Amino acid sequence: MEVFLFYTLAAILVVFAIFTVTARNPVRSALYLVSALLGMAGLFFLLKAEFVGAVQILVYVGGIMVLFLFVIMLVSVREVQGERRANRQWKTAVVLATVLSVELIFFVVGGADVFRTEAVKQGVITQIQTANTQNVGQMLYTNYLLPFEIASILLLVAMIGAVVLARKEL
Amino acid sequence: MVESLLDFLHIIFGQIDTTHYLVLSTIVFSIGVVGVLTRRNVIIILMSIELMLNSVNLNLVAFSDRLQDLSGQVFAVFVITVAAAEAAVGLGIVISLFRNKETVNVDQIDLMKG
Numbered sequence: 001m002e003v004f005l006f007y008t009l010a011a012i013l014v015v016f017a018i019f020t021v022t023a024r025n026p027v028r029s030a031l032y033l034v035s036a037l038l039g040m041a042g043l044f045f046l047l048k049a050e051f052v053g054a055v056q057i058l059v060y061v062g063g064i065m066v067l068f069l070f071v072i073m074l075v076s077v078r079e080v081q082g083e084r085r086a087n088r089q090w091k092t093a094v095v096l097a098t099v100l101s102v103e104l105i106f107f108v109v110g111g112a113d114v115f116r117t118e119a120v121k122q123g124v125i126t127q128i129q130t131a132n133t134q135n136v137g138q139m140l141y142t143n144y145l146l147p148f149e150i151a152s153i154l155l156l157v158a159m160i161g162a163v164v165l166a167r168k169e170l
Numbered sequence: 171m172v173e174s175l176l177d178f179l180h181i182i183f184g185q186i187d188t189t190h191y192l193v194l195s196t197i198v199f200s201i202g203v204v205g206v207l208t209r210r211n212v213i214i215i216l217m218s219i220e221l222m223l224n225s226v227n228l229n230l231v232a233f234s235d236r237l238q239d240l241s242g243q244v245f246a247v248f249v250i251t252v253a254a255a256e257a258a259v260g261l262g263i264v265i266s267l268f269r270n271k272e273t274v275n276v277d278q279i280d281l282m283k284g
Contacts, residue, residue: 002186006186014194014197014198020201020217021201026214030213036221040224040227043194044231051247052246052250056224060224068213071261075264075274087277089207097203100203101197104196108196132243136243143244154255155254155255158254161262162258165265166261166266
């Protein structure tokens with residue numbers, strides 16, 4: 001069951017990620033990205049990270065992607081038929097990205113022995129199994145209190161910056 | 171030959187390991203890299219960056235599951251926060267660019283190109 005779910009969600013994720021990158025119309029691209037992010041949220045649920053999965057759906061799909069769609073509407077450039085969607089260096093870019101991915105997968109698979117699951121899972125506290133949200137919240141407010149506050153300041157700064165940047169007279 | 175193939179299939183379809191998640195996240199990250207490097211539309215480039223940040227989140231959560239340590243999930247939440255801030259500022263820049271240059275294509279935005 002886990003295997004089946006993993007491969008289904010992985011297929012959704014990869015296919016829609018490819019569509020996101022190749023789609024001609026930005027609106028379609030955004031909608032494909034929504035699907036890809038939902039697949040990713042499913043993977044988070046599969047990894048028993050309910051809180052991160054829920055935050056993913058609420059913040060990414062509900063917040064950030066709506067923002068993207070709004071901006072696409074605001075700057076709607078007319079679709080020009082036959083206009084290039086790739087820039088001039090795209091051949092080099094594809095080659096470099098292929099090299100990068102082959103290299104990364106080579107190292108990940110080569111080091112797979114380090115990542116065997118059974119080795120670690122037994123005998124350790126199972127704080128993830130029970131009440132995931134409660135435990136994440138507790139951790140956020142104890143061990144990670146300072147980063148949490150800094151994150152809130154970061155969000156405030158980003159909000160002010162976005163308002164200033166999008167003003168009429170700049 | 172057949173045996174090694176069976177072995178390979180067993181590893182692939184046997185039990186889902188952390189390595190599976192790492193390979194998946196590598197693939198998604200590479201797709202994001204291709205998007206950032208090849209597309210002309212700034213908005214799609216920003217979306218590819220979101221894709222890359224998300225694949226890193228998958229890594230963090232996978233290792234959190236493997237090590238049975240919640241820190242990875244907390245960091246994933248922080249990454250989502252930073253991604254939200256980045257998207258807000260980036261889209262603000264896109265709007266002000268469009269207002270001044272009437273374009274969202276990166277190869278037409280060459281104001282600082284000497």
